[in-house]
Amino acid sequence: MTDPFRNCFVTKTKEEEENESILWQRYQNLVSSFPKEQGWGFENYICNYQSFWYADKHCQAVLAVQDHFKARSSDIILATNPKAGATWIKALLFATVTRSKYPIYNHPLLSQNSHFLVPFLEIGLYNNRIPDLETLPSPRLFGTHISYTSLPQSMIDSGCRIVYLCRNPKDVFVSMWHFKNKMRERLSKIPLSIMEAFERFCNGVTHFGPFWDHVLGYWTASLERPQNVLFIKYEELKADPVVQLKRVAQFVGYPFTSEEEKEGLVDEILRLCSFENLSSLEVNKTGEAPMGKFKNEAFFRKGKVGDWDNYFTSEMIERLDKITEQKFHGYDLKL
Template sequence: MAPNPPYKICFVPKSREEEEEDEKIYKRCKEIVATTLPTTKGRSGKPIYQYQGFWYDSGVHGVGPLALQEHFKARPSDILLASIPKCGTTCLKSLAFAVMNRKSHPPSVQLQQQHPLHIFNSHDLVPRMEWILYNNNLNGDRISNLDILPSPRLFSTHMPYTSLPQSVALSGSRIVYICRNTKDNLISWWHFINKIRSNNSLEPIKLEEAFEMFCKGKSSLGPFWEHVLGYWKASLERPQNVLFLKYGEMVAEPALHLIRIAEFIGCSFSLMEEKQGVVDQIIKLCSFENLSNLEVNKTGTCGIGIPNNAFFRQGKVGDSANYLTSEMLEQLDQITKQKWHGSGLTL
């Protein structure tokens, strides 16, 4: 049996005083979610609630986003991988983990079968803070103690930039944000939700219904446009702390963007490593073709029980053209033009 993911060590017994303080925070967060926040029916079959302008799945996130804001104390050395769901998160997590751990886990072909990415889904190796680490509904009232983790710590989040804990900006933590073409994001989200619904014995959602909800901003962590724009503006204001990536560009030039990521997070490749082909080895290790065919990603489950194969469909750019009508495409273009007018952002 494979060992637990490395971050599991942060779930350790706390003192009674610490546990009582944690429980007060969670109780207060639960009351806020239950009594003061707008809610509506979610696409996965669970209610969703609106917090600070964005929508969260109560079944997945619980009170994690609120608890994260109260608990988390960032370090200057922290690396945070951010995205809205279905924008290349799995790809980014795999690449960042492989880059940061290439000394202890070489990506060479001869050693790839022992690599953690061959044993764990990348969502287990790079835990989402508001999903795994700060959601005590999921962890059976276990509260994570992240202070015992060595630096640099690598986490992920789907939370919008404006809702991140203040300590992230104040500490100078680095954020790598990945986004995707609006239309491809919609189609990927629709397929993913229907996969989850199928596993829960629910009828699939029609594309027309998913499209309407997406345009209203009621997709997971939506509105999409505001989420992306928040990180885009942050990358312009604080380029030394926020790196903004586009999935389509990464697919087109993977080596160029992998080198950018490595430099940004403080793990630059040496000339010798580039000469030895380490960059190409990591790209191959983390490719959609390789990861999607691994046994752990075909049959395993991650975190809260979502099948790992739900995170791998096609990974292609432009697939939305096979599903959306010309009217849908035009409406999305109009919303995008209006939302991002004057920002300089294009996808």
């Protein structure tokens, strides 16, 4: 499959290139002035912007997204905390929304990673460049790790649909620790010990974190604007994927018909997008990740619920449970 976003990056005039270079230099200067802490993976440090932590290049991209992204009412935004299931929810939504266009037996997901088909705004598309996303047909599907409070205003004003996938913080932490150490290994960096990583996670100093503030932003938005923000839990999606996928499809405006359900289309999509199937594909075993730095296989470790039990001590459990209880107190939210 050819790159569906290739037309978003047309050749620019010399003047346009110079203006864009000036723009990115301004972003770099701004980011360099933000508070910093030691990084987790490929970066030496992460910086704080609007109360959330970013790698410097991702922070520059967030500024660009805020300034330049123009949402449409038909857009579908898949928002997640890092390592909360973005690879899976992107695959499910892409297959659902485009089901009339692609047959299951010859589907783009069989040859392309879901992050290629549904790119992150701040990690992929706005990477030292300003893409022309107006060339894309509707509905446009994008991913993001940006906190709700830092989303571009056009996303709020347009009334576009935002699907937020949340996951238990213990599993998020373990998955993130493994993922970042894979990045460090590729760059010949010393692995980050689990206790060092745990300390940073508990202190909220993690990519696109603090975790709890990120979750609460989308949780409260889903209560205040239920027609625009859907909050779903990874564990519920794993436990009852048929019900949850139909719920998401209904929310984004692409409900399954009774005929499609009778024909088993929901089950076909779930099989296509299952961890077992996607992780076994050649593109996800040897292909390069669209964001660079690592291979697609880094996105597929276990995908299980409760894997944290293999890593957490009783002291770690007690500490993280206490933080979660304090952070979510009064919000009627259980993970």
